[in-house]
Amino acid sequence: MTAAxxxxxxxxxxxxxxxxxxxxxxxxxxxxxxxxxxxxxDRSLPPTSRILAALADEAxxxxxxxxxxxxxxxxxxxxxxxxxAGVAVGVLIGAVPVLRAVTASTVEFLxxxxxxxxxxxxxxxxxxxxxxxxxxxVYAAFWQVLVQVLYGVADVDPVAEETARSFxxxxxxxxxxxxxxxxxxxxxxxxxxxxxxxxxxxxxxELVIGAPGLGAVIAVxxxxxxxxxxxxxxxxxxxxxxxxxxxxxxAERHFLAWHQSVRGEVAA
Amino acid sequence: xxxxxxxxxxxxxxPAALIVTWYAASANSENFYAxxxxxxxxxxxxxxxxxxxxxxxxxxLARLGAGYLLAGLIGIAAGVAIGASPRLRAAAEPVLExxxxxxxxxxxxxxxxxxxxxxxxxxxxxxxxxxxxxxxxTVEGVRSTDSVLSDTTRAYGITGVARLRHLLLPAASPRIxxxxxxxxxxxxxxxxxxxxxxxxxxLGFTIVQFQRSFAIPEMWSGxxxxxxxxxxxxxxxxxxxxxxxxxxxxxxxxxRRS
Numbered sequence: 389m390t391a392a393x394x395x396x397x398x399x400x401x402x403x404x405x406x407x408x409x410x411x412x413x414x415x416x417x418x419x420x421x422x423x424x425x426x427x428x429x430d431r432s433l434p435p436t437s438r439i440l441a442a443l444a445d446e447a448x449x450x451x452x453x454x455x456x457x458x459x460x461x462x463x464x465x466x467x468x469x470x471x472x473a474g475v476a477v478g479v480l481i482g483a484v485p486v487l488r489a490v491t492a493s494t495v496e497f498l499x500x501x502x503x504x505x506x507x508x509x510x511x512x513x514x515x516x517x518x519x520x521x522x523x524x525x526v527y528a529a530f531w532q533v534l535v536q537v538l539y540g541v542a543d544v545d546p547v548a549e550e551t552a553r554s555f556x557x558x559x560x561x562x563x564x565x566x567x568x569x570x571x572x573x574x575x576x577x578x579x580x581x582x583x584x585x586x587x588x589x590x591x592x593x594e595l596v597i598g599a600p601g602l603g604a605v606i607a608v609x610x611x612x613x614x615x616x617x618x619x620x621x622x623x624x625x626x627x628x629x630x631x632x633x634x635x636x637x638x639a640e641r642h643f644l645a646w647h648q649s650v651r652g653e654v655a656a
Numbered sequence: 657x658x659x660x661x662x663x664x665x666x667x668x669x670x671p672a673a674l675i676v677t678w679y680a681a682s683a684n685s686e687n688f689y690a691x692x693x694x695x696x697x698x699x700x701x702x703x704x705x706x707x708x709x710x711x712x713x714x715x716x717l718a719r720l721g722a723g724y725l726l727a728g729l730i731g732i733a734a735g736v737a738i739g740a741s742p743r744l745r746a747a748a749e750p751v752l753e754x755x756x757x758x759x760x761x762x763x764x765x766x767x768x769x770x771x772x773x774x775x776x777x778x779x780x781x782x783x784x785x786x787x788x789x790x791x792x793x794t795v796e797g798v799r800s801t802d803s804v805l806s807d808t809t810r811a812y813g814i815t816g817v818a819r820l821r822h823l824l825l826p827a828a829s830p831r832i833x834x835x836x837x838x839x840x841x842x843x844x845x846x847x848x849x850x851x852x853x854x855x856x857x858x859l860g861f862t863i864v865q866f867q868r869s870f871a872i873p874e875m876w877s878g879x880x881x882x883x884x885x886x887x888x889x890x891x892x893x894x895x896x897x898x899x900x901x902x903x904x905x906x907x908x909x910x911x912r913r914s
Contacts, residue, residue: 404746411747412754432769493667494674498883500890502841504848504860505882508867508875512689588759592845595761596852603762610765622762629757 434616442616443623452605456624459590459601462518463632466525467586471579473526474533479571482541483563499535503528503589504596511597521593521601528589529582536581540574541567573644580636587632591625602628691873696880699873704881708862713881716858719775720847723782727839731787732832735794736824745795756792760785760842761849773854781850786839793835797828830904833897840893844886859885 416436423430434442446452481487503524510520544567552566594603602625609618679693704713738744738752763784771777801824809823825832851860863878898905 407743407746408750411749411751414747415751428770489666490670494670497671497887500841500886501883502844502848502886504845504852505863505879505886507848507852508863509689509879511867512872512875584757588761588845591759592761592849595764596849606762606765610768615769618765622758622766625762626754626758629759630754633753633757 431615434619438616439619439623442614443620446617446620446624455600455602455605456628458518459587459594459603459625459628462521462525462590462593462599462601463583463586466522466590467529467579467583469522470526470529470582470586471533474530474578474582475537475575478534478537478541479563479567482538482571483559483567488538488541495531495534495538499531504592507593507596510593516598516600516604518599520597521590521599524589524593525586529586532582532585533575533578536574536578537571540571543574544570576640576644580633580640583632583636584629587625587629689872691876695873696876699871700877700880703874703877712857712862713859713885715775716847716851716860719778719850719858720782720843723779723846724786724839724843726779727783727786727843728790728836730783731790731835731839732794732825734787735791735832736798736820736828738791739795739798739828740824745799752788752792752795756788760846764846764850764853768854778847778850778855778858782843782846785842785846789838789842790832790835793831793838794828797831798824800831801827830901833901837893837897840889841886844882844889848882 419433419439420436422428423433423435430438481491506524506527507520510523514520514523548566548570549562552562557565590601591603591606593599594601595607596603598604598607602621606618606621606625609615609621675693682690682692683694685692738748760781764781767777767780767784771780805823805827809819814822847858848860848863851858852864855861859878859882863875863882866872866875866878
């Protein structure tokens, strides 16, 4: 097993986990040593031990868990609204060819509009409330879902579609038995992308607008110069992000087991 | 001819209808936050004069371009190195997954500690957010290099730069482009966010100034400008992708047809 042969040499699963852990440990040691050796100032980057201590302190306070709860609430509500709206609009547009042709250019135009452009509007409409966060989260996540659903709907096998038509399936039955199973893998891709985008926008809204949640707590830690606490909170947002990614991937694998096993391709 | 006309109508129809509806519905708007579109358009022409564009939009775009380019170069270079070595990949994967999962805007306060609040900070913020999708996609692309091609190049003794140039980069390029596309939208977000934090010029800064001074039509015109910018950049990207990956799309179409 040589490391030089790209893509040929395989690292065994146990070895992989060990290497991964050593990579993480290396990062922690590096962050511990850099400030201790004076290579970077410990006011810019506190050593790992102090970040972990700050994390432990934070985890003991109720305010921290309230902030985590606020962030996750905004994330979950925003994602749910965006997925429901994205799937409904996507299936409707996809099922009616005329609608698809008419709306294509509008979708292409609205999709790349950066959601942060809406920050000033959100502040004026909702102040620093949950509403501001939700507006940004829903806007950003909605397009991710909608675009994937549209791809999925466009992927319907014409033979299956025509077969369903010649058997006089009703529109509802065609959507349920032909369109939906084809679009489902794309829907999951959209949900997975939307889940991580929703977290980014939730934290961003809290950080910039000051809506309650982890982002606002980070902003407070920054302005009050509590640097280790700030790092600890950033680590927490990263861990939440990893957890969301893992959960989304696991859900995808669970619900699409039939799809991958049948068609033998990775839905990505 | 009628075909062309029909397609044009399909493309312009709904957007035109929406704009007209907005214009008509808001014509007599008393709502302070939703001024008539007529007023917004007038504000747009007044606000985004050539001097304003040079003073505020150009610096934003320059920072965006510098950060995006740097992120692309770093991401591809590191991605090829990590993707080509299974051991390195196994060791780096959890760390990379973590950094990718950190919402990029929270890095703004951290980077302000290191780089102050100048142009450097904004470029580093953009790099630090954009590099992950490029890097991870490059790793995946290099990893999924066709094994027959890989063995063939090795059998012919093609190594080093030639292997990189003729095997790894072309094989990974569709994934690299996918990563670059994700990175583009992140770059625009971070450009705006970093300017909202601390800046004396730039689009994000200007729009927030308008909002804070309750110059609502001007704020709307800024939002519209940002939207146009996002749309324009994504169209530019699509064009570039069309040229760079023409061979790949052709190959895919051929495979699908057969």
